[in-house]
Amino acid sequence: MSITVRINGTEHRLEVDPEMPLLWVLRDVLHLTGTKYGCGEALCGACTVHVDEHVVRSCVTPIRRAAGANVVTIEGLSPDGTHPLQKAWVELAVPQCGFCQAGQIMTAAGLLKKHPHPSDEQIDQSMAGNLCRCGTYPRIRSAIKQAAGDKP
Amino acid sequence: MSAGQLVIPRRAFLRGMNLALGGLALGYCTPAEAAPDATNEPSEAPKSRPAVALQSIEPRAPGLNPNVFVHVAPDGTVTIVCHRSEMGQGIRSSLPVLIADELGALMSRVKISQADGDRAYGDQNTDGSNSIRGLYEDMRLMAASARTMLVAAAAKQWKVRPEECLAKDHQVTHVPTRRSLGFGELALAAGKLNVPNPKDVMLRPRAELPNVGKALPLLDAAAYVTGQAVFGADVRLPGMLTAVIARPPVVGGTLVRFDAARALAVPGVRQVIEMPAPKPPYKFQPWGGVAVVADHTWAAMRGRAALEVTWDHGPNAGYDSERYRAELAKSVRSPGSIARKVGDAELALKNAARVVEAEYHVPHLPHLPMEPPVAVAHAQGDTCEVWAPTQNPQAARTEVARVLGIPEAKVQVHVTFLGGGFGRKSKADFCSEAALLSRKVGAPVRVQFTRADDVQHDYVNTVSTNRLSAGLDANGRVTAWRHRTAFPSIGSLFGEPARPTLEDLQQGVLDLAIAVPNLSAEICDATAYTRIGWLRSVYNIFQAFSIGSFVDELAHEKSADPREVWLELLGPARTMSLTDLGVESLKNYGQPLDKHPVDSGRLRNVLTRVTSAARWAERKREGRALGLAVHRSFLSYTAVVASVVKRANGKIAVDEVWLSFDAGTVVNPDRVRSQMEGSIVFAMSLSLFGGITMKNGAIEQDNYRGGGRIVRMGEVPRRIHIDLVDSDAAPGGVGEPGVPPVAPAIANAMFALTGKRVRELPLSKSLAVT
Numbered sequence: 001m002s003i004t005v006r007i008n009g010t011e012h013r014l015e016v017d018p019e020m021p022l023l024w025v026l027r028d029v030l031h032l033t034g035t036k037y038g039c040g041e042a043l044c045g046a047c048t049v050h051v052d053e054h055v056v057r058s059c060v061t062p063i064r065r066a067a068g069a070n071v072v073t074i075e076g077l078s079p080d081g082t083h084p085l086q087k088a089w090v091e092l093a094v095p096q097c098g099f100c101q102a103g104q105i106m107t108a109a110g111l112l113k114k115h116p117h118p119s120d121e122q123i124d125q126s127m128a129g130n131l132c133r134c135g136t137y138p139r140i141r142s143a144i145k146q147a148a149g150d151k152p
Numbered sequence: 153m154s155a156g157q158l159v160i161p162r163r164a165f166l167r168g169m170n171l172a173l174g175g176l177a178l179g180y181c182t183p184a185e186a187a188p189d190a191t192n193e194p195s196e197a198p199k200s201r202p203a204v205a206l207q208s209i210e211p212r213a214p215g216l217n218p219n220v221f222v223h224v225a226p227d228g229t230v231t232i233v234c235h236r237s238e239m240g241q242g243i244r245s246s247l248p249v250l251i252a253d254e255l256g257a258l259m260s261r262v263k264i265s266q267a268d269g270d271r272a273y274g275d276q277n278t279d280g281s282n283s284i285r286g287l288y289e290d291m292r293l294m295a296a297s298a299r300t301m302l303v304a305a306a307a308k309q310w311k312v313r314p315e316e317c318l319a320k321d322h323q324v325t326h327v328p329t330r331r332s333l334g335f336g337e338l339a340l341a342a343g344k345l346n347v348p349n350p351k352d353v354m355l356r357p358r359a360e361l362p363n364v365g366k367a368l369p370l371l372d373a374a375a376y377v378t379g380q381a382v383f384g385a386d387v388r389l390p391g392m393l394t395a396v397i398a399r400p401p402v403v404g405g406t407l408v409r410f411d412a413a414r415a416l417a418v419p420g421v422r423q424v425i426e427m428p429a430p431k432p433p434y435k436f437q438p439w440g441g442v443a444v445v446a447d448h449t450w451a452a453m454r455g456r457a458a459l460e461v462t463w464d465h466g467p468n469a470g471y472d473s474e475r476y477r478a479e480l481a482k483s484v485r486s487p488g489s490i491a492r493k494v495g496d497a498e499l500a501l502k503n504a505a506r507v508v509e510a511e512y513h514v515p516h517l518p519h520l521p522m523e524p525p526v527a528v529a530h531a532q533g534d535t536c537e538v539w540a541p542t543q544n545p546q547a548a549r550t551e552v553a554r555v556l557g558i559p560e561a562k563v564q565v566h567v568t569f570l571g572g573g574f575g576r577k578s579k580a581d582f583c584s585e586a587a588l589l590s591r592k593v594g595a596p597v598r599v600q601f602t603r604a605d606d607v608q609h610d611y612v613n614t615v616s617t618n619r620l621s622a623g624l625d626a627n628g629r630v631t632a633w634r635h636r637t638a639f640p641s642i643g644s645l646f647g648e649p650a651r652p653t654l655e656d657l658q659q660g661v662l663d664l665a666i667a668v669p670n671l672s673a674e675i676c677d678a679t680a681y682t683r684i685g686w687l688r689s690v691y692n693i694f695q696a697f698s699i700g701s702f703v704d705e706l707a708h709e710k711s712a713d714p715r716e717v718w719l720e721l722l723g724p725a726r727t728m729s730l731t732d733l734g735v736e737s738l739k740n741y742g743q744p745l746d747k748h749p750v751d752s753g754r755l756r757n758v759l760t761r762v763t764s765a766a767r768w769a770e771r772k773r774e775g776r777a778l779g780l781a782v783h784r785s786f787l788s789y790t791a792v793v794a795s796v797v798k799r800a801n802g803k804i805a806v807d808e809v810w811l812s813f814d815a816g817t818v819v820n821p822d823r824v825r826s827q828m829e830g831s832i833v834f835a836m837s838l839s840l841f842g843g844i845t846m847k848n849g850a851i852e853q854d855n856y857r858g859g860g861r862i863v864r865m866g867e868v869p870r871r872i873h874i875d876l877v878d879s880d881a882a883p884g885g886v887g888e889p890g891v892p893p894v895a896p897a898i899a900n901a902m903f904a905l906t907g908k909r910v911r912e913l914p915l916s917k918s919l920a921v922t
Contacts, residue, residue, distance in 0.1 A: 095376040
């Protein structure tokens with residue numbers, strides 16, 4: 001059966017098992033490898049993407065649930081890496097190993113859409129599902145605030 | 153700058169990138185000098201230093217190519233080879249800057265090439281916090297050789313003395329006449345000169361390295377934030393298949409039988425393949441088991457779930473980590489063998505007015521890099537090419553050659569970005585698995601560890617019990633100190649006895665710079681029932697926890713300020729001789745004591761700075777308390793103050809941390825700061841939640857939960873203060889030394905807040921935290 005999904009503005013007709021997680025469609029079928037596999041159980045957030053207005057963990061989202069939807073991945077967040085979050089991330093040198101950072105940025109982008117000037121508590125709550133083993137959390141917090149035009 | 157272009161998974165391009173490899177075939181000399189070895193790793197990889205300069209080398213690429221690290225092209229492009237793996241420490245943004253500065257090159261005209269695994273680079277194991285500290289002089293020598301040749305070429309052309317010329321800003325200038333020639337213009341002529349003898353090469357004074365120690369950009373930042381950075385799992389070859397492997401759940405277990413029928417029925421699954429079983433000692437061998445090879449990852453995962461496998465759990469099937477605690481406790485309650493002796497601790501304990509004793513336990517700890525182990529291999533005939541997030545590409549090369557039975561020269565190992573390493577990715581097991589499967593299926597294969605695989609097939613940090621005893625005289629002065637330690641050693645992975653070695657005790661026990669007149673350290677027996685590896689800061693984790701907690705206990709017993717007790721124990725600022733330390737030798741992380749002394753003054757300094765920044769005098773306020781610890785590791789000195797509070801829900805949280813750090817000379821201060829921030833967070837996870845438990849020989853955790861839980865955004869203090877000591881001492885380690893003092897600082901703060909002394913990690917076992 002074929003499923004139609006719009007990913008980063010491009011429509012794809014996919015002949016895949018409807019139960020296949022969106023993560024593996026992105027990575028193994030479409031070769032969009034910016035979205036990472038970290039845990040497979042929505043525990044770490046490395047696979048975070050946007051499906052329409054929702055911030056989702058693509059590792060537990062069957063592709064059928066994205067049928068007809070607009071999916072945005074890190075590759076499509078901005079055409080040239082100039083989303084305010086990406087700029088703040090570079091300016092504050094947030095990444096260490098970098099592996100979780102796409103997921104962090106996608107979750108933060110969802111947060112800023114909902115709360116353009118998030119409080120610390122809102123940052124804590126929204127970012128709680130995105131793990132970083134290197135410990136970049138303090139700079140992530142600062143970068144979110146900088147992107148929001150707020151004081152760190 | 154070539155940000156993000158760490159690996160290009162196409163052979164031709166890779167060859168083109170590695171211009172500097174031109175010198176490889178032409179010979180390589182291993183200096184006789186002993187190589188630095190960091191974390192007690194009985195690695196099979198060579199621990200050699202790179203060839204500093206090769207005479208009469210014929211570069212393959214036109215231009216100047218005096219060694220395998222630096223190439224100057226006629227168009228002025230300088231290619232610098234980064235031979236250490238990038239795993240979050242920012243080495244690609246640091247080491248090349250040091251080389252460019254010494255050369256006199258502009259970073260805007262520098263291309264960074266990531267080295268494949270090759271002995272010509274000397275030791276490539278990105279481990280032991282050893283990249284800057286181990287290479288600070290060697291890498292500058294590489295650049296200075298090239299610079300000397302550029303200057304010589306210019307001087308020859310102008311018929312002037314080289315001493316009158318200056319290499320700066322990508323050009324050589326004849327100072328008296330202000331003539332100048334660009335590096336590119338000089339490259340061909342310089343390339344025809346003999347490479348100077350290292351003895352004739354002068355390093356620049358520190359003040360003439362324009363970028364070292366300054367605010368430096370994170371070169372790969374843009375690649376990371378746009379999803380363009382290529383990690384291990386992002387490498388894709390035409391026709392590549394993906395494998396997920398069912399490995400024996402117990403170390404030493406073997407496969408009895410398996411039924412592949414249901415796995416093969418999963419759409420996308422191609423083959424089910426039995427893996428060769430490893431034999432002890434396990435070293436970096438693949439783990440055995442059954443591989444499911446499929447068109448894509450999801451099919452491989454589902455196929456493995458459908459496999460029916462029967463295991464013989466083998467000799468370690470009875471291992472129970474909780475029961476094992478009794479074994480370790482029994483071990484430290486009898487005398488061990490003496491590893492360190494000053495005065496007579498036994499007698500002093502006997503004659504003490506008061507004896508304080510305590511036992512500390514730290515469980516096995518997991519690595520949990522965000523990127524689970526993964527490797528891509530393509531075996532063809534008697535060759536094999538591997539792409540992997542490896543900390544140690546030479547070990548991967550050696551191992552792949554061994555399992556395939558082909559010469560090492562026929563194996564290429566390309567290093568991708570690492571999604572975290574922390575010691576796990578020094579092992580070559582996942583690379584060998586991919587190589588074996590690629591040969592078997594006749595196609596490129598990616599082996600993907602699931603998160604459960606990562607947790608359950610980890611080379612865990614060892615489990616330990618430490619018993620500390622102190623004798624106090626009638627005035628409360630500490631007259632005796634005895635430290636007994638028991639833990640299965642990393643050596644057990646390599647077939648050595650599990651009992652800790654003297655070298656193991658360099659990590660925080662033998663180099664503990666205290667001035668107690670009667671002092672001993674004893675090694676107590678331990679047995680290994682699982683694969684023991686090294687995790688960021690290794691044995692220092694539990695030694696610092698034990699010592700840092702015990703000093704706090706002594707302070708409490710004496711009704712004294714822990715800061716004052718630390719200063720009393722450290723004694724006057726001094727560098728300590730082997731006699732002062734009470735040891736015959738000290739491994740000292742591979743470095744001589746005259747270059748990297750054990751310096752109680754530097755410990756006192758970071759202690760004083762951190763307590764001053766944290767306003768230690770106000771350490772007990774309503775609902776909040778501070779805790780302190782200090783530790784030397786990897787030749788650097790770290791002091792930490794943690795603040796803990798009781799939240800409205802009654803739980804205890806860490807709300808502020810101060811860290812003072814003396815790593816000697818620092819190349820990239822921002823990356824050092826980020827390593828310290830990260831060390832605090834990393835150590836918070838192991839302090840609060842971390843702990844691998846084993847039942848019936850198998851690891852019980854399977855993902856980021858339970859003992860595999862790591863701290864989240866809201867659990868990290870919003871205020872973290874990093875204080876770097878400005879120093880021109882020889883560079884110490886950075887990646888690891890921030891970790892050890894964090895756990896005791898937190899535990900001591902929690903004691904100050906609650907009155908409850910917790911002598912084991914994770915703290916969440918005993919206290920309601922976060």
